[in-house]
Amino acid sequence: MLPLALVRIGLDGRDELVLQPPAQSIRGGATLGGPFTPAVGVQDTGIGLKRMLDDRPTFQDAVEIFYTAPTGSPKGIAGYSAGAPTYTLSYTSAFVLKGSVGISITQNATANAAPNDPTGATRFFSYQPSISISYGVLPNLTVLVADQITSPLGPTSGTGNRALLALQRVLSSSVVLDADFEVNALPASPAFHQHAFGVGAAIAL
Numbered sequence: 001m002l003p004l005a006l007v008r009i010g011l012d013g014r015d016e017l018v019l020q021p022p023a024q025s026i027r028g029g030a031t032l033g034g035p036f037t038p039a040v041g042v043q044d045t046g047i048g049l050k051r052m053l054d055d056r057p058t059f060q061d062a063v064e065i066f067y068t069a070p071t072g073s074p075k076g077i078a079g080y081s082a083g084a085p086t087y088t089l090s091y092t093s094a095f096v097l098k099g100s101v102g103i104s105i106t107q108n109a110t111a112n113a114a115p116n117d118p119t120g121a122t123r124f125f126s127y128q129p130s131i132s133i134s135y136g137v138l139p140n141l142t143v144l145v146a147d148q149i150t151s152p153l154g155p156t157s158g159t160g161n162r163a164l165l166a167l168q169r170v171l172s173s174s175v176v177l178d179a180d181f182e183v184n185a186l187p188a189s190p191a192f193h194q195h196a197f198g199v200g201a202a203i204a205l
Contacts, residue, residue: 001025001043004200014055018064020046022071025080037078044072044081048088061093070113070121077115084113084121100136105129114154124155140170161185174204 007019023043048066066088072081087110094104108128116122130148137143144166151159166180182196 004043008050014052016050018046018048018050018066020044020048020066020068039074039078039080041073041080042071044068044070044086058096059094061091064088064090064092066090075115079115082113082115082121084123086113087111102134102136104132104134106131116155122155124152126153127151134168142168142170144168159186176202178202 001023003021004023005021007021009017009019011017022045024041025043026040028038046066046068048064050062050064052060052062054061068086068088070081070083070085073079075081075083089109090106092104092106094102096102106129108130110126110128112124112126113121114124128148128150130146132144132146134142134144144164146164146166148162148164149159150162153160162182162184164180164182166178168176168178170176177199178201179199180197182198184194
């Protein structure tokens, strides 16, 4: 998926407008059926609003509402859009424990949609808690481990679990680079234990 961008626009000292532009997606490999069929298309777009609640040296938290529009294509089980909007309410809190150790906890509640060909999208509700633990190896280099649970993955699916290991490097006051390795510990059938590698950057304009 490229560029998989997320644009944050500061409105004032505590509020942000969050934009998710469409991303080009190319899925290749073996044809396993359903969402694991090779395809080329575009992801859905989204817009949200984030509000910082507390901003202290050792603690920050924020709440966010996010809407995803069904603009992607192709739609359906083998595509990149369910053909219906989704709505997410998130709460995130971040703590500094001791020295260079930090913890971040996020709770997502989503009114979701899943493709159910040929009749269209099926609505369902999912809960997605996650926890991240970071350690500052150097003043500009951080190691991060995270775990994310999603329940359910779909209208008739069970619980999913994604584990992640990442490195984050601060280049300047406006540029941060990261690289991560991810595995889905509880894959949904017919998938197996999939692995993913990603690289990214955060740039302040």
